[in-house]
Amino acid sequence: MSDGGTMPPIEANEWLARFILYRKYLRQDRTVRPDAFIPHPWPNLSVTRHLQLSQTELWKIGQDVTRQIGKKLHGRADVQAFVFQRQKLRVAAAPLPENPNHANVVSWPEEKPAQKIITAQIAAAAGKALDPPQSQS
Amino acid sequence: MMLEMTPSTSTSYAVFASHGTSATAQFIAKQARSGRRELQESFTLGMRGKGAFDELSKVYEECSEPNWDGYDALPVAEAAYQLALELLETFPLSTPLPSFGAEPDGHITMEWYCSPTRTLSVSVSPEGELHYAALLGDSKAYGTEPFFGEAPKAIVDLIQRVMVA
Numbered sequence: 001m002s003d004g005g006t007m008p009p010i011e012a013n014e015w016l017a018r019f020i021l022y023r024k025y026l027r028q029d030r031t032v033r034p035d036a037f038i039p040h041p042w043p044n045l046s047v048t049r050h051l052q053l054s055q056t057e058l059w060k061i062g063q064d065v066t067r068q069i070g071k072k073l074h075g076r077a078d079v080q081a082f083v084f085q086r087q088k089l090r091v092a093a094a095p096l097p098e099n100p101n102h103a104n105v106v107s108w109p110e111e112k113p114a115q116k117i118i119t120a121q122i123a124a125a126a127g128k129a130l131d132p133p134q135s136q137s
Numbered sequence: 138m139m140l141e142m143t144p145s146t147s148t149s150y151a152v153f154a155s156h157g158t159s160a161t162a163q164f165i166a167k168q169a170r171s172g173r174r175e176l177q178e179s180f181t182l183g184m185r186g187k188g189a190f191d192e193l194s195k196v197y198e199e200c201s202e203p204n205w206d207g208y209d210a211l212p213v214a215e216a217a218y219q220l221a222l223e224l225l226e227t228f229p230l231s232t233p234l235p236s237f238g239a240e241p242d243g244h245i246t247m248e249w250y251c252s253p254t255r256t257l258s259v260s261v262s263p264e265g266e267l268h269y270a271a272l273l274g275d276s277k278a279y280g281t282e283p284f285f286g287e288a289p290k291a292i293v294d295l296i297q298r299v300m301v302a
Contacts, residue, residue: 021206022206022210024196024199024238024239025206033258034256035238035240035246035258038242040209040210040211040241041209042242065207066207069204112244112260112262112268113268113270113280113281114279117270117277120270124254124272
């Protein structure tokens with residue numbers, strides 16, 4: 001697990017995870033719908049930095065959160081930081097006690113159509129979501 | 138004997154819209170809407186027959202409580218759901234079936250999807266605004282159209298551009 005006290009700055013090629021907790025955020029072919037990236041509560045989109053985490057540790061973060069709130073984890077969309085940055089968005093480290101790797105994607109436009117065209121491009125870059133490990137789904 | 142069917146005025150965009158205010162105009166518009174609803178029941182032509190309304194209803198049911206996405210999403214408002222139903226009724230009868238979803242700000246979404254870079258998403262807000270964004274290969278389009286009981290031409294055209302290619 002990464003150390004929340006000494007979080008390194010976010011690099012452009014760094015991978016970020018968006019946990020998917022609603023089934024309709026995924027299409028039948030497992031690609032991610034833009035809806036999953038609409039920032040809410042505005043202006044933040046919550047993500048988790050991969051950093052040094054193993055796949056098991058990364059999934060555990062999503063699983064712990066979903067267990068706490070009584071939801072099902074449907075998958076994980078991985079996107080590199082530069083995908084957000086080329087949309088003029090910024091990724092800011094926002095460590096939480098239960099997730100030192102937590103970050104927020106910020107600087108979203110306020111207008112909904114502008115948000116939608118950005119999320120369409122992010123979803124296109126995200127491709128297919130990863131399935132949670134069987135024992136953690 | 139073979140019957141050839143071509144797009145007629147009865148399946149065209151906004152043909153039943155009436156801006157008239159006279160009793161006659163209102164009567165004609167009402168009759169036209171009724172006829173259109175019957176056509177929507179058709180399995181071949183209509184959205185209702187293809188199960189669109191059932192899927193939309195399920196999304197509304199799943200997303201009508203706060204935090205339905207685990208990230209503090211707002212519940213989908215009944216007004217957004219009702220407007221989405223009305224919008225569906227107004228699409229030309231041969232319109233491809235969208236898939237339905239919701240956004241964390243409480244909007245209903247309709248998506249026409251060909252590939253990740255060829256897609257149209259339309260958000261229906263409780264206030265009757267239709268926010269749309271389309272990826273069309275190398276180009277893109279986005280904006281807002283008001284919904285006044287007719288499917289906006291800009292959106293109907295984008296559906297065709299996304300799905301026909």
